[in-house]
Amino acid sequence: MTASNTVRPRRRRGKADSRPGGIGRTPFAYFWLTLLALFAGLPLLVLLSNSLKTAIELGENPLGLPKGFDWQNFADAWNQGGLGQGLLNSLIVVLGTVIGTWICAGLASYALSRLDLPFKRALGNYLFVIISLPVQLFLVPLFFLWSRVGLINTLPGLIIIYIAIQTPFATLLLRTFMVGIPRELDEAARIDGANEWQIATQVILPLAQPGFLTVGLVVGLASYNELLFAVTFISTPSTLPISTAFLQFSQGESQQFGLVNAAGVIMLVPVVILFLFLQRRFISGLASSGLKG
């Protein structure tokens, strides 16, 4: 059972039943919603429109619409900011983290929902506590451990940390998916002679796919946007992920808003496109994750 699965039918019913009385009040609601939408959306539009202005135009017309489409900022930002390298590094980090989390959390959630494990309850509680604890609790020793074993300034080092941080949440989410899959299915497979591994990969895995997709989106987004570990553990320019590459660029060119805004747009485009395609899953996934943002 997923959040989206349970919410959808209810909302349909709610739409039909609960609103007739509210028609007269909706203009009021639309007015305030529009104000809130402007508050949320206008700053993003300023980012976009300023990225198309030259430095001179920006001085004359700081917040208005640009005169034309001047793509020079994008070319300059791309060349000067090391954004290509940053995006590539982030792609590696995101893919590594998502796949690693799928493996770790997939196996763990299967064990928690299907196998006779000792200390099952304790393990579930442990995961919940880990999710809520400040990362600072292990940040400092981890940093010096990583520098001793040479994982500092490397992408695998960062990926391992992200997997460890994301796995507890992903395990609990996937467990709720797997608990919803009827046990009769694995029993039927077992009678047909399937072993534990075949049940896990051929019966449960395909049915839990929406769960894996949600986990992938949430974990991928988190590792793309992550700042604290990226800034602490990576300092060599060639291994900076996009978030810190962008940060360095924007701090180095602090008054060149046109240029830096173009870099910002470049960083946002992949996320916004993905979001517009997979809105519902993003929203239900993030709402259920209580992800640090």
Place this chain on the structure above:
Amino acid sequence: MAPALIVNLIVIGGPGISSFYYAFTNWNGITTPQFTGLDNFFRLVNDPDFWNAIGHNAIYMVIFMTVPLVMGLAGAFMLSRIRRGASFFRVIFFIPYLTASVVNALIWKNLLDPTYGLAAELDKIGIHWLDNVYFFGDSHLSLYSVAFVDNWHFWGFLVVLFLAAMQGVDASRYEAARLDGANAWQEFWHICLPGIRPTLTFAFMIISLWSLLGFDYPYVLTDGGPGGSSNLVALLVNQTAFEGLQAGYAAFIALMMSLLGAIFLIVFAIIRRNEDETT
């Protein structure tokens, strides 16, 4: 289960437990740590930087338990009552939550910049109030400016969270209230809010935890400055450990953070248990 546990133990479990030891040493990260007993505790009690930062965390928490909460509740309640465009508004509200903190910070640095932002635009129509206001450079304003930007990014998440909960409230209760002549405010106060109470508790819980952990926005916008005026505890840990190379003391600060976080969790666990009994 095994791979998850191994990764977990290497990254979180091991270092997490060793934190308890390092917290009571004078470790600098490189040499062998020496056990110093309660020295770090007494140092913390007398450390003005720590009290400064933790005070800011408290202000952060108060701000976040009010402003985005009200905006989130209002936004979600109005969204639940309209027919057309609800998903459009929801998407707009939610996008700032998805965009990276580093980019969001840049957007507001630009908007609040005295020469390239709102101030310059207002100058054109003859309003000069903002000419010499440095939102992130003035020690009286920096903390609030940072909280404002963080809030701009965060409140849409609460809208989505509350909206999902409100759609689960039994529609017949609204019908009944309407038959009794309730107005929109009464419906909100007497039906909607009690209906989403578990989610409300959850929101308070994550807000209190996250305001303890706040790092991204102060780090990017002000780096805790000017003069520590927007420093939060999470930044202090990083500064102490990696700039001051006082890993032992930083571990102790982090331990205190975790202790506070644990207290919040226990308090909310008790509140939730009571809720389960009453409902």
